[in-house]
Amino acid sequence: MNLIIQATHTIPANILNKLAGLTLSTRTEQIGTHTFRFCNARPQDDVSSVCFEHQLDYGYVDARLSLSDFGLVVMDMDSTLINIECIDEIADMQGLKPQVSAITEAAMRGELDFSQSLTRRVALLEGLDESALQRVYDERLRLNPGAEVMLAELKKHGIKTLLVSGGFTFFTDRLRQRLGLDFAHSNTLEIIDGKLTGKVLGKIVDAQGKADWLNHVREEFELHPQQVVAIGDGANDLKMMAEAATSIAYHAKPVVRAQASFALNFVGLDGVLPLLGH
Structure with missing residues (x-):
């Protein structure tokens, strides 16, 4: 070793x-x-x-070990690929960030059911103008340090990338296009007449949903779990991380650090690469 x-x-x-x-x-x-x-x-x-x-x-x-041993890297979005919890920043536009952040924190620690907590948080956004989403993307969303270096190396080695999030398509779709990610899957906010209704469309992407999408893409490319890496920070990432032979807790909650193959508590996302034999 x-x-x-x-x-x-x-x-x-x-x-x-x-x-x-x-x-x-x-x-x-x-x-x-x-x-x-x-x-x-x-x-x-x-x-x-x-x-x-x-x-x-x-x-x-x-x-x-070398990077060529891997075929798929699956990552969470909020507080993993990016620096914020998008829903908390959207709520800030409503003057409700403290209330929503408290629910987010409890859910990420595993103290609340994720789907129920998301429903509660999104309901508080009812009536917010959809332009608030663009403001969050433009003014507050930043990639975490080392993200672009990591993604460039993964792409160079032909490794597929999946961004899977309990967050929202408004952000994951833009990040997928901007960063050249292969796949992205998340929740869709209902918007009517330019206003958020406080509801999520379709089935909520929760912990099991993340794990299911990991396996869906893995099977599509006929990869073994040993060829899959999962990166996350919150309790709703644990099922996804359990499906990958290599799991990395990135600046994560204690419950996640305790169950991951590796934990990165200080360095940026480029710190993933040496752990994969690069």
Whole structure:
């Protein structure tokens, strides 16, 4: 196994030496500005505490692994691919962000049923002008750091991408076109006469819906679960992540970090690539 260490800052030499000694690594390679590979590393419990103390992300990766081993990367949108929870920012246009954000947080921690929580939140948006959606997209939505680097490498290696979200098609469709994603699936807000009705059209894309779409695309391309990566941050991503052999918790809730193959708590989305053997 190789140990991958990543940071957003310069890692002191004494910390690198400490990690090499802890894991009995045979060689240390710098593979990025703040990214290191410790070859033939032995897993040690102390690595976790050292990394937490110094704000380092880490993961043990099969030395034989490469990006070409993967065929599909599935990712959540809100607070994963992008920096915001879109529904919270839409609610801000109604002066209701605190109320909606509280429901969102509880749902992401797994304390509320996602479908019920979404129905409650969307109902609060009734009467809002649809132009608010464009304002959120233009003024507040930003890609998370490293997103474009990650997507460019995935595309270069012929890996399919699926954006699947409990959010809304207004945003996922625009991101799919803008970023050249292969697939996107999410919920559709009902809009009549230029106003949000407070309802979602059709079946809500919840945790099971995300998992179903992952499997639908995987089967379409005749891929094995071992060839699939799922990236998410909230409790409604857990079923989707369980369907992929490799799951990555990105700046995620504790319940998600605990169940994922890897957790990225500090670095950007480009930190996904070294965990996939790149």
